[in-house]
Amino acid sequence: MNHNIGIGGKKGPESRRKHLNVACIGNPNCGKTTLFNALTGSRLKVANWPGVTVERVEGETSYEDTDITLIDTPGIYSLTCYTIEEKVTRKCAMDDDIDAIINVVDASSLERNLYLTLQLLELGKPVVLALNMMDVVKERGMELDMHRLPEMLGGIPVVPVSAARRTGLDILLHALIHHCEEGMEEYILDYPPEIEDKIGKLTFLMRKNYPSHCSARWHAIKLLEDDEEVRQDHPISVDSLVDRSYEKEIIQSKYAYIEKVVREILFYKGKKAASTDRIDRLLTHPIWGIPVFLLIMCLVFFLTFTVGDVLKGVFETGLDMVSDGAAGLLEGLGVAGWLKSLIVEGIIAGVGGILTFIPNIFILFLALAILEDSGYMARVAYVMDSVMGRVGLSGKAFLPMILGFGCTVPAIMATRALETEHDRRKTMLVTPFMSCSARLPVYVLFSDIFFPEHPAVAAFSMYVIGMAIAILVALVINGLEKGKVNDSLLIELPEYKRPNARTIRIYVWNKLKDYLSKAGTTIFIASIVIWLVLNFGMSGQVKDPADSFGAMLGRVLVPVLAPAGLGMWQIGVALLSGISAKEVVVSSFAVLFGVANANSEAGMAAILENIHKVDPAFGPLNAYCLMLFCLLYIPCVATVATIKKESGSWRFTLGMMAFQLLLAWTVSTVVFQLGSLIVG
Amino acid sequence: MTLYEAQKGGSYCVEGLSVEPAITRRLQALGLNDGTIVNILNRKKHGALIVQVRGTRLALGKHISSSIQVSESDGEALRRESGEGLADRMGLHGICTVEDIFVEETAAEGKASPEETTAEKISPAEGEPAEKEDESRES
Numbered sequence: 001m002n003h004n005i006g007i008g009g010k011k012g013p014e015s016r017r018k019h020l021n022v023a024c025i026g027n028p029n030c031g032k033t034t035l036f037n038a039l040t041g042s043r044l045k046v047a048n049w050p051g052v053t054v055e056r057v058e059g060e061t062s063y064e065d066t067d068i069t070l071i072d073t074p075g076i077y078s079l080t081c082y083t084i085e086e087k088v089t090r091k092c093a094m095d096d097d098i099d100a101i102i103n104v105v106d107a108s109s110l111e112r113n114l115y116l117t118l119q120l121l122e123l124g125k126p127v128v129l130a131l132n133m134m135d136v137v138k139e140r141g142m143e144l145d146m147h148r149l150p151e152m153l154g155g156i157p158v159v160p161v162s163a164a165r166r167t168g169l170d171i172l173l174h175a176l177i178h179h180c181e182e183g184m185e186e187y188i189l190d191y192p193p194e195i196e197d198k199i200g201k202l203t204f205l206m207r208k209n210y211p212s213h214c215s216a217r218w219h220a221i222k223l224l225e226d227d228e229e230v231r232q233d234h235p236i237s238v239d240s241l242v243d244r245s246y247e248k249e250i251i252q253s254k255y256a257y258i259e260k261v262v263r264e265i266l267f268y269k270g271k272k273a274a275s276t277d278r279i280d281r282l283l284t285h286p287i288w289g290i291p292v293f294l295l296i297m298c299l300v301f302f303l304t305f306t307v308g309d310v311l312k313g314v315f316e317t318g319l320d321m322v323s324d325g326a327a328g329l330l331e332g333l334g335v336a337g338w339l340k341s342l343i344v345e346g347i348i349a350g351v352g353g354i355l356t357f358i359p360n361i362f363i364l365f366l367a368l369a370i371l372e373d374s375g376y377m378a379r380v381a382y383v384m385d386s387v388m389g390r391v392g393l394s395g396k397a398f399l400p401m402i403l404g405f406g407c408t409v410p411a412i413m414a415t416r417a418l419e420t421e422h423d424r425r426k427t428m429l430v431t432p433f434m435s436c437s438a439r440l441p442v443y444v445l446f447s448d449i450f451f452p453e454h455p456a457v458a459a460f461s462m463y464v465i466g467m468a469i470a471i472l473v474a475l476v477i478n479g480l481e482k483g484k485v486n487d488s489l490l491i492e493l494p495e496y497k498r499p500n501a502r503t504i505r506i507y508v509w510n511k512l513k514d515y516l517s518k519a520g521t522t523i524f525i526a527s528i529v530i531w532l533v534l535n536f537g538m539s540g541q542v543k544d545p546a547d548s549f550g551a552m553l554g555r556v557l558v559p560v561l562a563p564a565g566l567g568m569w570q571i572g573v574a575l576l577s578g579i580s581a582k583e584v585v586v587s588s589f590a591v592l593f594g595v596a597n598a599n600s601e602a603g604m605a606a607i608l609e610n611i612h613k614v615d616p617a618f619g620p621l622n623a624y625c626l627m628l629f630c631l632l633y634i635p636c637v638a639t640v641a642t643i644k645k646e647s648g649s650w651r652f653t654l655g656m657m658a659f660q661l662l663l664a665w666t667v668s669t670v671v672f673q674l675g676s677l678i679v680g
Numbered sequence: 681m682t683l684y685e686a687q688k689g690g691s692y693c694v695e696g697l698s699v700e701p702a703i704t705r706r707l708q709a710l711g712l713n714d715g716t717i718v719n720i721l722n723r724k725k726h727g728a729l730i731v732q733v734r735g736t737r738l739a740l741g742k743h744i745s746s747s748i749q750v751s752e753s754d755g756e757a758l759r760r761e762s763g764e765g766l767a768d769r770m771g772l773h774g775i776c777t778v779e780d781i782f783v784e785e786t787a788a789e790g791k792a793s794p795e796e797t798t799a800e801k802i803s804p805a806e807g808e809p810a811e812k813e814d815e816s817r818e819s
Contacts, residue, residue: 077706077709077710078705078706078709080705080709082702082705082706108735109734109735109736110735111711111734111735112710112711112733112734112735112736115709115711247705247708248708248713251708251709251713252713252714255711255713255716276737277721280721280722280730281722284722284730286722286723286724286725378739381739382728382730382739385727385728385739385741386724386726386727386728389727389741389742394741395728395739395741419702486741486743487727487728487741487742487743487744488703488741488743488744489728489739489740489741489744490703490706490707490738490739490740490741490744491738491739492710492736492737492738492739493730493737493738493739494737
């Protein structure tokens with residue numbers, strides 16, 4: 001049997017150590033990634049809505065003398081291959097390298113989860129059932145017959161675990177290793193005689209033609225379901241047996257068996273999850289659903305701006321100390337003037353300025369983490385379905401858009417959960433209009449400088465405009481395509497739960513780490529490059545940045561940007577460099593004007609003063625147009641690369657960039673021209 | 681009637697799916713088959729609804745819900761009366777009435793449980809002709 005190859009395969013002094021490749025497979029949102037994290041010590045993102053994991057991920061763990069490579073997979077309901085996630089997971093499950101499968105099961109909805117289990121059992125690989133969420137089962141007053149359940153599933157080990165509380169993990173690994181040595185029964189349930197007869201014959205055929213297959217019965221069943229992929233891979237003539245797809249009967253037999261199992265093992269199925277229904281009465285209310293959602297988002301951003309600003313002071317003082325200290329130290333060491341300028345005015349100003357926004361970023365991600373882990377996300381898909389439906393997208397397409405408030409890159413990846421390629425592309429096109437956390441520093445800085453009375457309102461308006469433009473663009477596309485109303489929403493709504501502290505910690509820490517590493521790499525390099533192009537010109541090193549290469553480049557853009565009220569070469573440079581990462585717009589202002597701490601009051605005053613030196617007329621309207629332009633123009637390089645990868649098309653990617661540039665210019669020009677008429 | 685016309689708080693029995701094959705398969709995999717009982721938890725006037733199926737909640741758009749044929753069913757009462765989910769039993773087509781359940785039950789009792797039936801693989805005598813038949817067609 002294939003799964004025995006891994007055990008004791010290696011020879012030599014270290015041959016004592018065995019090795020197993022194990023896949024974690026289960027329904028969406030049943031706790032696979034939480035279990036994976038608990039077993040391997042990894043810190044992958046976990047949240048309470050279906051479709052968080054979109055790719056297979058590997059991690060290492062060990063138990064006694066066995067090393068285990070664990071593979072986390074996207075959640076699936078069935079081993080068919082209609083969505084990208086299903087394809088990824090199915091390929092992983094069938095991979096010859098996989099020695100065993102940990103089937104993670106949400107014990108509180110066994111009836112649905114066991115359907116996948118039955119399919120996995122038919123694969124013929126060793127399967128261990130990890131019964132997760134037993135605490136929910138207890139809460140609801142349910143009891144499971146742990147003795148009868150394995151009996152009815154062909155004798156596989158069934159281990160209750162709590163992935164969140166990390167209990168039962170050792171038993172799970174122990175059972176897994178033992179079970180791999182024992183091997184598997186291939187036969188769990190039987191289908192109606194007519195189908196069973198066909199399966200028998202097909203199994204025989206598969207064994208004859210493909211003796212190396214470990215799961216002849218599974219392949220036979222898939223042939224009978226008229227599964228496209230299996231038919232293509234096994235070009236044997238079976239038309240006399242498979243005169244039509246028997247999928248419906250096969251599915252019904254499985255569910256009939258599951259009902260039998262559930263009847264035998266589940267007791268005291270009392271009142272169910274009343275609390276979730278009570279919360280849903282408000283959050284998914286037909287009329288109040290959307291206002292409640294908007295209110296929640298309002299609260300998230302309000303907290304981001306206000307609480308974040310309170311915490312900001314600490315970081316500013318720290319940055320000032322570092323900046324002054326470095327200047328003093330370099331002076332004392334007698335370092336060359338240009339090097340000192342590079343370090344203090346280039347790197348510390350560019351990178352340090354970005355670090356002072358950490359409190360805002362922290363609050364934003366904390367709020368998003370709580371939203372995602374509570375179970376509300378899937379409800380948003382339901383609540384927004386009527387709005388999204390009118391623009392030709394399903395409510396599910398709104399989930400990547402909300403993720404876009406955090407970072408556009410994972411948001412683009414999350415579009416994989418959408419059913420059609422067409423929907424995916426459309427969602428990819430509009431997701432960058434959701435203001436990501438990198439645009440936050442731009443909004444905070446310019447709102448604070450130019451709208452000192454109501455900075456939070458000015459910044460929040462960017463989020464609203466972004467959302468409105470995303471929906472408008474989708475609406476226009478739908479109109480051009482003469483598309484219909486899309487109303488084929490299909491999503492599972494998980495139970496609400498109290499957000500898990502560990503999950504939130506991992507989530508927020510990962511995001512902050514990303515932000516810090518971006519500051520240390522992209523923004524660091526961009527700051528140096530900006531300093532270079534601003535300090536060197538045709539005649540070598542220049543005193544006045546106006547003679548630099550950067551100014552030459554920026555001046556080319558002035559005529560184009562002037563109608564939008566952005567006719568300064570400095571803005572041209574900032575916007576150009578902002579393509580590397582949106583925070584760099586702030587960095588480059590700091591470097592341009594030699595401001596050590598752009599986010600402090602003194603720094604803001606210095607920026608305002610410098611801007612007014614160049615263009616005395618540059619006022620709130622111009623600043624607002626700058627924010628608008630930053631919201632709408634080309635997203636960062638990382639996003640562009642992700643869109644290229646996910647769409648697989650340069651044409652789409654380049655077309656999208658051109659569209660965004662055009663849109664950014666048009667919107668900011670219209671706002672500036674109309675605004676000038678009203679103001680002046 | 682279709683599920684789209686269903687009332688909030690009502691309990692219904694699925695009679696058939698008439699939506700694109702890909703969506704049908706997904707629904708079936710989620711446990712929405714002929715005879716399955718669904719409870720309507722929440723709904724918008726002209727839009728998506730939230731149903732409870734096999735202990736989980738699903739949000740379904742209008743397109744999908746209006747392609748699921750259902751009949752009204754006193755599902756919960758039936759469940760309690762005749763064992764868990766008996767009404768959902770496979771092969772129970774058409775309108776779910778108490779009579780159907782009883783017929784189904786007696787039929788089920790007559791049938792041996794899967795563990796007891798000969799779960800052995802088919803005998804070579806049965807398999808051989810099929811294989812020969814197939815080989816000859818291939819050549």
